[in-house]
Amino acid sequence: ETVLTQSPATLSLSPGERATLSCRASQSVSSSLAWYQQKPAQAPRLLIYDASNRAPDIPVRFSGSGSGTDFTLTITSLEPEDVAVYYCQQRSSWPITFGQGTRLEIK
């Protein structure tokens, strides 16, 4: 099983700041990684797929990078609506796995 480890567990930043979220895989997943955003009391939403492609209707302030075992989700110029838990997910090998999530708080 490919274990995804996200860091930090919680991130607290101010509006307008830049957020950098990390996801590390226990083995290479190539570019088969996605990021999801889950706002309070909502279902998850796909943000980034294939490591660096923005899903439809996702604002340009969200970007993804990385390949192999190390991946980053960057949110430039944070907005209050970005408060959420962010999960990474791999589909390179069965079982499909998710990271444990990073909670983003806005000060």
Add this chain to the structure above:
Amino acid sequence: EVQLLESGGGLVPRGGSLRLSCAASGFTVSNFAMNWVRQAPGKGLEWVSTIAIGGTTYYTDSVKGRFTISRDKAMNTLYLQMHSLRADDTAVYYCAPRGLVGDWFDPWGQGTLVTVSS
């Protein structure tokens, strides 16, 4: 517009059974890999099961032999039959297709809550 509507959740005793449904609109479920993902209260996301376009099924180890994923082409609906339910099956269960955006879970339904009483 693509929409998914899960139903069938509820309170069930330990050892009991439940069948979840996911009614789809805006796309045909048999043309995509369909999936169930769950989230225990206050916890993260856990993939549960997939039914591929060709009908091959996949399960996470903890539900193998207890859960069965299936689909009905005429009803355009995905199902998850759950037996021998345990307390650790308590979760919100989401359905989602893979293949509308790359090969990733998108969009997600609103989820249905399954509570297994101990």
